[in-house]
Amino acid sequence: MKPNQSIQTAKRVLKIEAEAITRLALRLDANFSRAIDLILHSTGKVIITGMGKSGLICKKIAATFASTGTPAFFLHPAEGVHGDLGMLMKDDIVIAVSNSGETEEIIRIIPLIKRMGAKLIAMTGDKKSSLARAGDVALDIGVKKEACPLGLAPTASTTAALAMGDALAVALLEEKGFKEEDFALLHPAGSLGKKLLKVDELMHTGKHIPIITAAASMKQAILEITAKRLGVTAVVDNNKHLVGVITDGDLRRALEKGNDILNKSVKDVMTRNPKKIEKGALAEAALKIMEDYSITTLFVYEVKNRDKVAGVIHLHDLLKAGVV
Secondary structure (H helix, E strand, O other): OOHHHHHHHHHHHHHHHHHHHHHHHHOOOHHHHHHHHHHHOOOOOEEEEEOHHHHHHHHHHHHHHHHOOOOEEEEOHHHHOOOHHHHOOOOOEEEEEEOOOOOHHHHHHHHHHHHHOOEEEEEEOOOOOHHHHHOOEEEEOOOOOOOOOOOOOOOHHHHHHHHHHHHHHHHHHHHHOOOHHHHHHHOOOHHHHHHOOEHHHHOEOHHHOOEEEOOOEHHHHHHHHHHHOOOEEEEEOOOOEEEEEEEHHHHHHHHHOOOOHHHOEHHHHOEEOOOEEEOOOEHHHHHHHHHHHOOOEEEEEEOOEEEEEEEEEEHHHHHHHOOO
């Protein structure tokens, strides 16, 4: 195949699949809302089942549901009649995916699903199929044609099924008020989890926070910076409110001026109105502040009191956690 010909083929495939999704959006109706309500009001889990290529799509849909706050599992329909239906309970929701709506293995387990009392959401390309008629709700995922020129390999139809699964997952996510914090709990590993770490999980707290009072001597400030090894100390007033910071840079700049810094007051050397971040903020937000202001440390304040020091986070903490 010539390069230009292969590019034209790829464009044709992508155009057909894009049109399939566009047509899917135009046909959405009250059945979609009913499917969302069924899942939202269920006290059980979501079981997603399909054969062949549809089965592969089902696995991805189940994974997307699970990672966005809707407990879901994939059930191989052929294994279902050999014992795996034991995972199904009466309060569960079954989503069955079949383009034809006549997949033998799916049709065989429908009576068992009904007998157990579970609700059935049918995702099929044929609204008059056995699967569509058996479903408590039927979602139309039909396509005009497959991208495969022979019309045999599932292409546009599997793309449509996957897109419908994503639409369900995202609609459920929004209905449940699923937030970044919830996502972080379900993704503790990998780049996503690292980006969603909170400063609370990485900051130094308690006796590990470098901190002195405004009445302390510069000698005490230097000893505190040296002891805590973060290149900084917080300066607080008598009410333990943050009024400034002294960094290694502040010490160097004071020395460059030729001053005897040991005889200077802490207030004369410290940087007032230091950059800080709220407890509960994402570590990635802390990194952005550090990058924007070319600093390596941020003090963390209590949510209900912007002046109360809750901890301190250093650029090295973000590096070790893989946030950078």
